[in-house]
Structures are given as structure tokens and as C-alpha cells.
Amino acid sequence: MKLETTARILKSALKSVGLAVRKKSSIPILGTVLFDGNTVTACDLDMEISVTLPASTAVGSACIAYKSLLNLVSHLPGDEAVRIEAGEKGATVIFSTGRYDLPVVSVSDFPSIGMPDGMVPIEVDGDGLKRALRFVAPFMSTEETRYYLNGVCIDRDVAVATDGHRMGVHPLGFDGGASDKWIIPKDVVSALLSMPSPKGVSVSTEKVRAEFRMDGARIRTKLIDGTYPDWRRVVPSMSANAAHATLDRVSLLRIAARMAALGPSNGLSLAWSAARLAVAAKVWGSDGTARETMPVLSPSTSGATTFNGRYLNAVLQVLRSEVVTFWCEDDKSPSVWRGDGEGYVLLMSMREAAAEIASTLLSHLNAGKRLDEAA
Template identity: 30%
Template sequence: MKLTIERAVLLTALSHVQSVVERRNTIPILSNVLLEADGEHLALTATDLDIAVVEKLPAKVAKPGATTVAAHTLYDIVRKLPDGAEVELTFTPAEQRLDLRAGRSSFKLSCLPKEDFPVMAAGELPHNFTLAADQLRRLIDKTRFAISTEETRYYLNGIYLHAASSAGVPMLRAVATDGHRLARVEAPLPAGAAGMPGVIVPRKTVSELRKLLEGGSSEVKVELSDTKIRFTCGELILVSKLIDGAFPEYERVIPRDNDKVMEVDSKAFAAAVDRVATISTEKSRAVKLALKPDGIELSATSPDHGSASEQLTAVYSAAPIEVGYNSRYLLDIASQIEGENARFLLADALAPTIVRDPSDDGALYVLMPMRV
């Protein structure tokens, strides 16, 4: 194998694929990236056996071939090469060595045989549809903060993607919850998605996919079965296993009769919560909201640090109520509000609170209160 490729093109692709590779691997081949040169392209593949990322790049291929080399090492080398450099890669099969040259720099890298590299077969993917990249970005960005990190409840360790109906209109819905807060965001259902099964896309896959969506492709092709999902963004392909489990019936935790409505400036509210929460204990992070017709009072107390309070103007006309929240969860939801105001719908101090963004009807958040 012998080829020449632009440093910037190679670096961008390596940044995509190397992040899939775990830093510590008990299986040496999984630390490597597969390089395959053929025609006018170099294909890079990386996998951790749950996710595989493949990217094709334009290259001047003098001699086709394939090998595998340490992903993080190759990425670090290319990252440190000067801008505008031309990178020459030559693989010598007899010595299982990859020579990398760029200007006056020269590296000799140990390789492992391409035959040892695991192939992650996607199998049959009967359901497929195309989604605008910005729609997929929105579904991910507005829900991923609520993904659970608790491994025992593995079925909550991802985003639940499924076809649903909202007021009789077919929707593609993304839901994430960790039991303390829930995010539900929907977009118009794309053609071909009506019969798709509900699938749970794992947290790491969500994170890698979000990085790939920065690549500039305007559309993403999504193909899936009950066990695997494949995203294609231009020359980039991500294949992932899905979480094998049943996502809880989340609709049951969304309250229907929260009749106390409070609207507040979202940025001023988030800043006030952040300030007051400085005093709360690290463990509980509790902040209390006292809602009255003339506004809100936010307060926090700590046996070690003292107390803090702040007054905020808000639109609220129901009976006064006091309710406590975990400030971090409150800030996570407040940061998703893109409009000027955030709308809170409450029932009482112990019932789940709904938070809406009046500028985005497709987004809904539920937050469990806490005793303070």
C-alpha cells in the first residue's frame, strides 16, 4: 500500500474514528484503525465491537492495500504535523510496518494484520428513512442531557427513538430519562419511518453521532432493525448495536392536570438559579422556589455555608406554592429553552413539574421535585 493524502483531510477523518477506540483495550486489534486504500480513496474503520465508524477520503493511491495501525498514535502524529502538509503512507507487508512521511518528519509504525480486524456486520436493516441533519441534531441536543448513567438500569442508558402520534399528527419522537428528569422532543415523521420499531440508541453512539453531524452533510440516512442501527452522513457511516431492553412507558409520568402556570425569563431564571445554588450543599444541590402572584423567590440553605435568596419577576396568578428542585437538573432543562421565556406547569409541591419552551411546541421536559 502506498498513497499520499492531505493532512487536513486525514486529521478530520481520524478525529471522527479514533474517538470510538477505547484508550485501554485488552484486545490489541481494537486499539487499531483499519486503513484500506483502493482506486482514489482511503477508507478508515474503527470499532469497539458495539460501534463501528467508517469514513472514505480522497487520496492519491499509488499502490492499493490495507493494514491496521494504532488509532490514537496515528491521530496524535497527524495532529502535530504542520498545516498544509502532504502525508505519504507506505505499508510494507513483509515487516508489518507503516512508514509515514510529511516534509522532514518520518515515522515507522508497527502494524497488525488486517485479517485480525473484526468486521461488524449490520445484517438486514429493513426500516430506512432520511432525516435532515439539523432535525437529528435537535433531537439529540435537547434530550441527551437526561440519559441515565446508572448501569443497573441499562435500558435508560440511551435515547428512545420511535414513531408516535401527537394530536393525530405522526411524529418521530426522541425520549430520555434518568428517573429524576425526562426530555421528550419530536419532529415530523419522515417518509419510511412509520413502521419502525421503537429502539434505544446507546449513550456512546449518541455522543459519536453528534460529533459526526458536524461534518457538514445536510441529510442523514437512517437504517435500522430490532438490534442494529446505521447512520450515513455523506462519506461517513456509523453502525451501532442497540440496547436490548424495554424502555419504560414514559407517558405515564407526564402529568395531565398541572393547572398552576408560571412564565419567567429563561436566561434571567437560569442565572438566578446558578447564583443561589452556589450556597447549596454539594450532595443535594437543592434550590427552593416560592411562587407568588408578584413573582418568585429562589432560596438555598446549607448548614456549612449559610443561605442565599433572590427575587425574580414572573407571570403567575395561581395560589402561592413552594417547591424544591435539584439545581443542576433545573439548569440542564433551562439551558434547552431557546425562546425568551420558560413555562412551568405545576400541581403541588410533590407532583412532577412540566417545563415547556413556548417557542418550540415539539419539546417537553418533566422534572421531579425534591423535599427541601
């Protein structure tokens, strides 16, 4: 095998396939990358990433230790010419001032993710797919017992992710295939977000394999074999008659951050009327309380509810728009949060916390009392 390119090009290709390299494994081949002509491939038995790199010479194939090769080229100037020559006994990396001998593994042992017959092509908007994945990715679960939540579900024309406490939903801008849901694993989502937008996608009819094709790159993967929940059943009405409020997103985010800085419990209670919102929390380990107020930006139906402060903070950071609106049926129902974009987040409510404190504060403010007068 012989490959001639530059350190910058080689480093970029290695980093692109790196998410499919097993960092710790008792199987040596999973810690290598396969060079086949000018294509470099990594495979961890669940995901396979291939990248085509520009090269002045690219013939033959070899499996070379990934970490050693990446560390070496990372310490070379970007425009440094690099030549790799490999045989059965090892690989030699040569540049202007040095020569390094690295171990190799038999090419015949390198695994691959096979694509079954019956792959169904999908006309995809790659930018729309990445936009949707980026929006919902923070809400993927890491819980092993409900493994089918450890990824993003493509359900017709939307992408969905939930950890059971929060759920992100974002339109794709295209039809995601058959009405049956298919689930992209967490690591594949991370790889897709770090690479160019897909130009084409194919999914097997049994929803067990998928292939994402980009300019000069390809991802093949196993899909999560499980049944995704019927998430639409838990989304409450977002009608004008439902309890709702429109707020300045950054102001509410700062209130939540200040309360967390004082060490309150993780429950933030909100109570609101047509013109004002009250936020309250109990200070952890004491009888103290944290209370703040802020204006409501548009006439709203009054209500009250309580959220996990950490989850609310995450929702407000994902939405990003200047103002947000949330809807909820009652204090025990989940709420829907939406900004100026097309996606929305569902957030489960909590019980107790400082709900009575927030409601009392709001009543005093509506009665004309100042904040410092509200007991």
C-alpha cells in the same frame, strides 16, 4: 497498501472515527484503524465508524495503530503531503522532512458490525434528528443497573432521554420507524452530534442494529437491547388549569447560581402567585437560609414545589429561550418545563427542603412587606 493525501485531511478523518477506537484494551486490534482504499474505519465491537477521505492515491489495506498515527499527523502543517506505505511487517509514514515506522496488525483480525437481513430504511430529517439528540442528550443516564437508560430512545416521532430524575423530550420532525421503541447508545449519540447530519437511517426489524449514513461517512452500531419505560405515563397535564408560571429564564438561572455559590443544600423551593415567585434554600451546614424573589411574566395559577438545584440549573441551560414556562399538578408531582422551542423537559420534585420558607416569603410579599421585612 499505499495512501497519499494531506495531513489536514488525514487528521480530520482520524478524529471522526476516533470515538469508535478503544482507548484502553487488552485486544491490540481495537486500538487500530483500518485503511481500505480511501476509507478509514474504526470499530470497538459495539460501534463502527467509516469515513471516506480525498486522496491522490489509495490502494490496498492495512491496520495501523490509531493513537500513534493521529499524534504524528497532528504535529504536521495542514497542507503537508503525507504518504503511507504498509505491508505485513509495518507501516511507514513519509512527509517532506521525515519518515516514521509504525506497527500494524493483521487486516484479517479487524472486527466489523454486521448488518442482519431485514434492515428497514427510515426517511429521516438529519438536521431534525441532530437537533432532537442535542436537546435530550444531557439527560441520558450513566447508571449501569438500568442500562436501557444509557442512551436516547426513538419513540415514533420523538427522541427521549431520562436518568430517572429529569427527562428531555423533543420532536424529530419525521416518523422514527415502527411503534416499538429503539435505543441509540450514548457513544453513538456523541458520534452523531460530532458528524454531518445523516442522509439515511436503517434499523433492523429486531431493533438490535442500526446504520446511519452521511455524506462520505457511515456509522453502524448495536442498539441497546432492553425495554424503555412507558415515559408518557409520567408526563403531567400542561393545560391552562394546571399550576404554572412563566419566568425570565436567565434571571432564575442567576438566582440558582447565587444560592449554590453560598453552599446551600441541593434543594431549591419555589412558591409563586399570579405576579411573583419566591425562591428559598437552606444553607448547608448551618441554620442560615437563602431567599430571593422575581416577577412572574404572565398571570399564573399559584403553587409551590421543590427541585434539586443542580438539575434545575441543567434544565434552564438546555432550554435556552428568553422565557420559560413550567407546569405542575402539586408539590409532589413532576413538572414540565418548556421554552420557545418544540422540546420540553420533565423534572422530578423533591420533598421538604425550604418549601415552608418560600411559601412564607411569598405570603409576606403579597401582603405588601418588603423583602428585608420578611422574616
